[in-house]
Amino acid sequence: MEKRVTFNGKLLPYVLLLPQLLVTIIFFYWPAMQAVWQSFLIEDAFGTSTQFVWFENYQLLLSNPDYYRTLGTTLVFSSIVAFFALSLSLLFAVQADKAIKFASGYKTLLIWPYAVAPAIAGVLWLFMFQPSLGLVSKALQAAGYDWNPLLNSGQAMALVIMAATWKQISYNFLFFLAGLQSIPKSVIEASAIDGASPTRRFWTIVFPLLSPTTFFLLVINVVYVFFDTFGIIDATTGGGPAKATETLVYKVYHDGKLGGDLGGSAAQSVILMVMVIALTAIQFRYIERKVEY
Amino acid sequence: MNNVHLRHVGKVYAGNVEAVRDVSIEIDDGQFCVLVGPSGCGKSTLLRMVAGLETITSGEIAIGDTVVNDKDPSERDIAMVFQNYALYPHMSVYDNMAYGLRNRGTPKAEIETRVQEAARILELGALLERKPKALSGGQRQRVAMGRAIVRKPRVFLFDEPLSNLDAKLRIQMRVEIKKLQRSLGITSIYVTHDQLEAMTLADVLVVMNKGRVEQSGSPMSLYERPKTTFVASFIGAPPMNLLPLTGGDMPGLSLFSRPQGEKIVLGVRPEHLELSSPGNEGHPLALDLLVTATEAVGAESYLYGALGGAGQEVIVRVNGSSTVAAGETVRVTASARHLHFFDGASGQRIDGE
Numbered sequence: 001m002e003k004r005v006t007f008n009g010k011l012l013p014y015v016l017l018l019p020q021l022l023v024t025i026i027f028f029y030w031p032a033m034q035a036v037w038q039s040f041l042i043e044d045a046f047g048t049s050t051q052f053v054w055f056e057n058y059q060l061l062l063s064n065p066d067y068y069r070t071l072g073t074t075l076v077f078s079s080i081v082a083f084f085a086l087s088l089s090l091l092f093a094v095q096a097d098k099a100i101k102f103a104s105g106y107k108t109l110l111i112w113p114y115a116v117a118p119a120i121a122g123v124l125w126l127f128m129f130q131p132s133l134g135l136v137s138k139a140l141q142a143a144g145y146d147w148n149p150l151l152n153s154g155q156a157m158a159l160v161i162m163a164a165t166w167k168q169i170s171y172n173f174l175f176f177l178a179g180l181q182s183i184p185k186s187v188i189e190a191s192a193i194d195g196a197s198p199t200r201r202f203w204t205i206v207f208p209l210l211s212p213t214t215f216f217l218l219v220i221n222v223v224y225v226f227f228d229t230f231g232i233i234d235a236t237t238g239g240g241p242a243k244a245t246e247t248l249v250y251k252v253y254h255d256g257k258l259g260g261d262l263g264g265s266a267a268q269s270v271i272l273m274v275m276v277i278a279l280t281a282i283q284f285r286y287i288e289r290k291v292e293y
Numbered sequence: 294m295n296n297v298h299l300r301h302v303g304k305v306y307a308g309n310v311e312a313v314r315d316v317s318i319e320i321d322d323g324q325f326c327v328l329v330g331p332s333g334c335g336k337s338t339l340l341r342m343v344a345g346l347e348t349i350t351s352g353e354i355a356i357g358d359t360v361v362n363d364k365d366p367s368e369r370d371i372a373m374v375f376q377n378y379a380l381y382p383h384m385s386v387y388d389n390m391a392y393g394l395r396n397r398g399t400p401k402a403e404i405e406t407r408v409q410e411a412a413r414i415l416e417l418g419a420l421l422e423r424k425p426k427a428l429s430g431g432q433r434q435r436v437a438m439g440r441a442i443v444r445k446p447r448v449f450l451f452d453e454p455l456s457n458l459d460a461k462l463r464i465q466m467r468v469e470i471k472k473l474q475r476s477l478g479i480t481s482i483y484v485t486h487d488q489l490e491a492m493t494l495a496d497v498l499v500v501m502n503k504g505r506v507e508q509s510g511s512p513m514s515l516y517e518r519p520k521t522t523f524v525a526s527f528i529g530a531p532p533m534n535l536l537p538l539t540g541g542d543m544p545g546l547s548l549f550s551r552p553q554g555e556k557i558v559l560g561v562r563p564e565h566l567e568l569s570s571p572g573n574e575g576h577p578l579a580l581d582l583l584v585t586a587t588e589a590v591g592a593e594s595y596l597y598g599a600l601g602g603a604g605q606e607v608i609v610r611v612n613g614s615s616t617v618a619a620g621e622t623v624r625v626t627a628s629a630r631h632l633h634f635f636d637g638a639s640g641q642r643i644d645g646e
Contacts, residue, residue: 184379186375186376187380187381189344189346189375190375190381191392193366193367194367194392194393194440195367195393195396195397196367197367200396204392205381209382209383
């Protein structure tokens with residue numbers, strides 16, 4: 001039975017909505033509008049003069065090769081992180097789903113990293129891989145590998161990819177595990193009786209049935225890598241060396257906060273905003289259409 | 294030969310829970326065996342052990358001449374119809390049926406022929422491109438059957454396949470399954486908790502209780518000579534009247550002869566009790582009942598009577614045209630060959646008059 005609540009008078013529902021509306025307006029819409037407004041302005045470094053320039057900030061940005069390089073870095077970074085975060089967590093989830101002994105122990109341990117704040121995760125990885133202090137670095141150098149992410153851009157990228165992937169695996173793991181457990185056991189049994197080997201069973205039955213979860217996580221992961229890896233990058237490499245690990249979000253911070261180019265930085269964040277809106281729209285469309293099988 | 298032999302099969306789960314105890318059943322090639330019993334009696338576990346979905350703790354299961362204890366489900370050449378059908382939700386009806394054949398590397402043309410053949414038998418021809426979610430319950434059931442028959446397995450296993458269908462469809466599918474099994478001649482094991490399904494489908498009926506086989510045999514032999522009070526009350530609807538006999542006289546009951554013993558249970562089926570006039574003496578069993586309720590189901594009616602005006606309830610099947618109403622007192626009688634006696638303590642049948 002559907003429960004319907006009716007209000008007497010028109011005021012009460014608005015009063016009840018007010019706190020949420022206030023939070024949304026003050027903390028989301030207002031700053032977003034500010035960013036949009038700011039992106040139309042050019043301000044000098046000391047904040048003494050401001051000029052309204054329409055789309056000049058965007059023109060400058062989109063004609064700057066640096067921006068495309070950062071975009072490229074972001075795309076490489078996000079696709080590698082999303083790929084590894086998804087595939088490793090799926091592997092872990094499948095294994096944990098099979099486990100009979102200590103199953104809850106495994107699950108708890110795999111979920112823990114999610115509780116670590118991004119900046120802390122970055123610092124952890126920084127310490128392990130810091131060329132002169134890190135334990136892992138020492139081991140790598142002892143093994144004759146010239147490890148120095150402070151100078152080697154490829155290694156710096158590898159480091160932030162590892163840290164970002166590690167951080168996201170727990171979240172993906174949880175969803176994959178739930179997804180696996182929602183597949184009816186009898187369907188798996190039926191395919192076993194139908195003569196499918198465990199590998200074939202996974203690719204023909206389990207994986208297709210997980211596809212709604214996988215798609216959901218793919219979008220979530222892309223959003224995560226685009227926006228939430230700032231802390232990791234800032235703590236680990238600071239975008240360097242030579243901007244090799246500078247992503248779009250990091251560039252917003254770098255240009256605006258450190259470079260003092262508020263207008264350009266605002267234009268960048270508006271572009272990012274459009275991207276996240278697009279991703280969310282895809283997500284919602286997909287969820288509305290429900291599971292596609 | 295695709296016969297199935299279960300020899301002293303047992304299943305113990307972790308924590309020493311005994312689900313199946315010392316079950317031995319012989320099913321000949323092409324026979325339809327039904328396992329029936331209340332929920333939790335171990336019948337589904339037993340079926341899953343035959344399928345290879347549960348390990349066998351003790352004893353052995355053989356299909357044909359091969360002991361399959363250590364074989365994977367895929368190596369046993371069986372097909373199973375699940376209670377919830379277990380169709381692959383992301384595949385079309387065609388792919389659902391073709392899946393098992395593809396896994397075994399059957400040539401494409403052969404798959405096509407077999408699937409079309411199964412679709413024709415099961416009247417699924419128009420639905421082959423649909424996904425399971427676009428099918429009704431009965432259609433899903435038929436796809437599950439189709440998936441089983443395209444494989445031409447040695448043994449069919451059915452795990453309560455009709456329990457999710459509505460009553461009318463259930464009867465229809467029951468007949469279809471029976472016909473199909475007859476025409477294909479494939480050895481089948483069928484699990485159900487519905488005694489009517491069990492009676493109508495079985496060549497070999499196995500009644501299970503608490504992990505053990507209470508009795509097995511042809512449905513009519515179980516109906517006519519139940520070995521225990523459990524079987525007596527489980528087979529037949531409404532169930533057999535079971536009257537515990539006390540040492541002395543019981544009001545309303547007159548019995549010609551009874552076996553010796555302290556605690557004896559007398560069993561008589563509702564359909565074997567006949568209305569007779571009060572003065573009519575000389576019947577092996579006569580009961581005087583105060584009718585408390587009547588149920589007319591059309592061709593027949595059931596009288597619920599209290600023996601001797603109180604206590605023990607007795608159900609009597611009478612002709613649908615009977616005019617007996619609640620509140621009346623009636624005398625019912627039964628002939629000697631319809632009387633069953635059981636030991637009150639063990640529930641075992643006592644033979645010999």
